[in-house]
Amino acid sequence: MNAPAQPVLEVRNLSKSLGGKLILDDVSLTLNKGELKVLIGPSGGGKSTLLQCVHYLHRPDRGDVFLEGRSAAEMGRRNICAFRQEIGMIFQDFNLFDHLDAENNVAIALRKVKGLAKAAALARARAELDRVGLADKADLFPAQLSGGQKQRVSIARALAMDPKVMLLDEPTSALDPDLIGEVLNVVADLARGGMTMLMATHQIGFARRLTREIIFMENGRIIETGRPDDLLAPASESRAAAFCAKLTELLGH
Amino acid sequence: MFDLAYYQTLWPRLFSGFWLSLSTIIPAALAGLAIGVVVGTVRGAMFPRFLVAPLNAYVSLFRGTALVVQLFVCYYGLPQLAMWLKPFFAARGLPELWRIFYLSPYAASVLIFALCSGAYHSEYIRGAILSIKKGQFAAARALGFTQAQTFWNIIVPQAARRAWPGCGNEIVYLIKYSSLAYIVTFKELTGTAMTLANSSFRYAETFFAAGLYYLFMTTLAAWIMRRLEKAYAVPGFGRG
Numbered sequence: 001m002n003a004p005a006q007p008v009l010e011v012r013n014l015s016k017s018l019g020g021k022l023i024l025d026d027v028s029l030t031l032n033k034g035e036l037k038v039l040i041g042p043s044g045g046g047k048s049t050l051l052q053c054v055h056y057l058h059r060p061d062r063g064d065v066f067l068e069g070r071s072a073a074e075m076g077r078r079n080i081c082a083f084r085q086e087i088g089m090i091f092q093d094f095n096l097f098d099h100l101d102a103e104n105n106v107a108i109a110l111r112k113v114k115g116l117a118k119a120a121a122l123a124r125a126r127a128e129l130d131r132v133g134l135a136d137k138a139d140l141f142p143a144q145l146s147g148g149q150k151q152r153v154s155i156a157r158a159l160a161m162d163p164k165v166m167l168l169d170e171p172t173s174a175l176d177p178d179l180i181g182e183v184l185n186v187v188a189d190l191a192r193g194g195m196t197m198l199m200a201t202h203q204i205g206f207a208r209r210l211t212r213e214i215i216f217m218e219n220g221r222i223i224e225t226g227r228p229d230d231l232l233a234p235a236s237e238s239r240a241a242a243f244c245a246k247l248t249e250l251l252g253h
Numbered sequence: 254m255f256d257l258a259y260y261q262t263l264w265p266r267l268f269s270g271f272w273l274s275l276s277t278i279i280p281a282a283l284a285g286l287a288i289g290v291v292v293g294t295v296r297g298a299m300f301p302r303f304l305v306a307p308l309n310a311y312v313s314l315f316r317g318t319a320l321v322v323q324l325f326v327c328y329y330g331l332p333q334l335a336m337w338l339k340p341f342f343a344a345r346g347l348p349e350l351w352r353i354f355y356l357s358p359y360a361a362s363v364l365i366f367a368l369c370s371g372a373y374h375s376e377y378i379r380g381a382i383l384s385i386k387k388g389q390f391a392a393a394r395a396l397g398f399t400q401a402q403t404f405w406n407i408i409v410p411q412a413a414r415r416a417w418p419g420c421g422n423e424i425v426y427l428i429k430y431s432s433l434a435y436i437v438t439f440k441e442l443t444g445t446a447m448t449l450a451n452s453s454f455r456y457a458e459t460f461f462a463a464g465l466y467y468l469f470m471t472t473l474a475a476w477i478m479r480r481l482e483k484a485y486a487v488p489g490f491g492r493g
């Protein structure tokens with residue numbers, strides 16, 4: 001870590017109202033290359049909305065997102081589609097394409113968006129499925145996969161686009177407890193491999209082990225940020241520590 | 254009671270009616286499906302907005318009125334409209350466009366069947382589009398799909414699979430209600446059977462034979478639909 005930090009993603013002063021209510025209030029953050037930052041906070045705090053605004057799935061009311069220095073706010077509609085290609089998004093409920101088998105779920109964007117030939121796209125798809133440990137499930141449809149497998153396919157689908165950043169919105173909260181591990185292992189592998197990621201999660205233990213910065217969000221604002229050991233130490237008296245203590249009490253781990 | 258000798262002469266004589274029925278059903282089914290796809294897509298996507306209300310009105314009108322009444326309005330009612338328009342056109346030296354309202358029995362039947370069937374198809378297609386989960390659109394957008402790419406690669410393949418059983422049924426219904434064309438004097442299968450029966454007084458044999466022709470058409474249609482449904486079956490969709 002001697003090289004000067006290069007910001008891959010910069011979020012500047014994002015605000016967003018939905019249904020007349022202020023959901024995001026002047027949120028800023030920076031992700032350097034190879035960094036994993038974890039978003040935590042109570043339900044309804046605006047984590048999903050923030051990730052969706054970063055991805056321009058919601059257009060923010062104010063503020064801007066920079067990917068490697070390029071401003072999203074200044075892009076036209078065409079370029080926004082290209083901008084989205086470079087940011088991988090993982091959803092809580094997977095959102096695999098129901099009519100396609102695993103390998104075609106991964107291949108379709110390669111073919112239709114990136115313009116790869118079918119054979120090349122399928123070869124890449126199989127390589128990505130192999131990377132998430134699903135080489136033998138390539139021809140199964142979403143209805144035939146477990147939740148953990150579906151989430152790993154969706155990670156393979158995002159990785160195939162060679163994203164510069166990955167946004168993960170509670171990738172394990174729709175999963176049975178015994179399936180959470182397989183998905184977290186894939187995310188941990190990505191982190192070790194140097195993928196730049198911003199992840200919303202309630203898996204505090206996992207966050208502690210892998211991230212160097214936790215971002216605590218409440219009521220649409222970033223309240224606290226810091227290294228997990230500092231922020232979550234019981235003595236720190238931070239809001240984040242109180243929140244995690246309550247979470248641990250509820251979930252029992 | 255059944256006269257076999259009469260039966261043998263019956264088949265070829267009904268065949269011309271069968272042929273006319275087919276030549277009504279096939280264009281009406283294709284046009285109806287095309288109308289249904291366009292109307293159903295616009296209504297399902299709520300876009301473009303200014304078209305949604307008129308298309309809703311079209312669907313309510315054709316689903317909410319009796320098919321026989323629709324045929325009567327088209328075949329007997331439109332010429333009356335032409336009569337009113339004629340002096341208006343003549344006075345201004347305009348081309349005789351009012352003539353298009355004089356429809357042949359065949360044209361009136363195909364037109365009404367296509368419009369009626371299109372209204373029903375559009376309901377199935379609209380429902381199929383509305384049943385696609387929001388997450389499918391979000392995932393497509395997140396991968397960088399444009400709206401057109403999302404439409405062709407995600408919405409169409411999913412909606413088509415969901416709508417197909419309903420649309421297939423509608424085509425089977427169309428085969429049967431095509432028999433109503435006889436009341437606007439079109440000599441299709443039922444009309445031909447009526448004429449033959451009236452002159453021979455062999456109602457049982459004649460209509461039984463006509464029924465077999467219909468059964469043949471509906472069975473064939475249902476078989477083709479099922480083959481297609483199976484060919485495109487995907488686990489998690491319909492019977493797949």
Ligand SMILES: Nc1ncnc2c1ncn2[C@@H]1O[C@H](COP(=O)(O)OP(=O)(O)OP(=O)(O)O)[C@@H](O)[C@H]1O
Binds near residue numbers: 018021042049050
């Ligand atoms: N389309 C919308 N219209 C109005 N309000 C919305 C809309 N979408 C989200 N909200 C509101 O925005 C707030 C933040 O929601 P968001 O989903 O971003 O929270 P979150 O931190 O991701 O919560 P969770 O942990 O439950 O996923 C909530 O109060 C929610 O009710």
Ligand SMILES: [Mg+2]
Binds near residue numbers: 047048169
């Ligand atoms: Mg959320």
